[in-house]
Amino acid sequence: MKRFKYAYNGMMQMFRKDTHFLIHILISLIVIISGFIFQLSAVEWLFILSAVFLVLTVEALNTSIEYAVDLVTEDFHELALYAKDISAFAVVLVSIYAVCTGLIIFLPKLLNLI
Numbered sequence: 001m002k003r004f005k006y007a008y009n010g011m012m013q014m015f016r017k018d019t020h021f022l023i024h025i026l027i028s029l030i031v032i033i034s035g036f037i038f039q040l041s042a043v044e045w046l047f048i049l050s051a052v053f054l055v056l057t058v059e060a061l062n063t064s065i066e067y068a069v070d071l072v073t074e075d076f077h078e079l080a081l082y083a084k085d086i087s088a089f090a091v092v093l094v095s096i097y098a099v100c101t102g103l104i105i106f107l108p109k110l111l112n113l114i
Ligand SMILES: Nc1ncnc2c1ncn2[C@@H]1O[C@H](COP(=O)(O)OP(=O)(O)OP(=O)(O)O)[C@@H](O)[C@H]1O
Pocket: 017, 018, 019, 063, 066, 073, 074, 075, 076, 077, 078, 080, 081, 084, 085, 088
């Protein structure tokens, strides 16, 4: 129960600090609602949910790394720059995976509507 409380506090802090997180949550909700509308198969749900949770998880880790780096130094430091930039790169990578997954699953269904 303690762990859930800490996790809840972490989530609330994410909402306060990281506006990207809120955008990710909103997009995730739209994707999940679309999944119900298009009646995804079990395998399609697995890919969509893995993409959604991967993006949210990596975004949370990215914010966590930013805090850890800021704790060590707020001065300009090349290693701080590498740590933050590589962590941002990880978010971009999973976002590309999520966009590809969304396109592969939803695009044929959307084209079918036309
Ligand atoms: N201490 C530092 N030394 C060198 N470069 C830094 C340092 N802090 C931040 N940077 C550079 O500025 C960029 C933005 O850092 P920042 O901590 O503002 O994160 P952010 O991407 O704006 O995240 P958020 O919007 O969630 O706060 C980093 O990716 C890095 O290139």
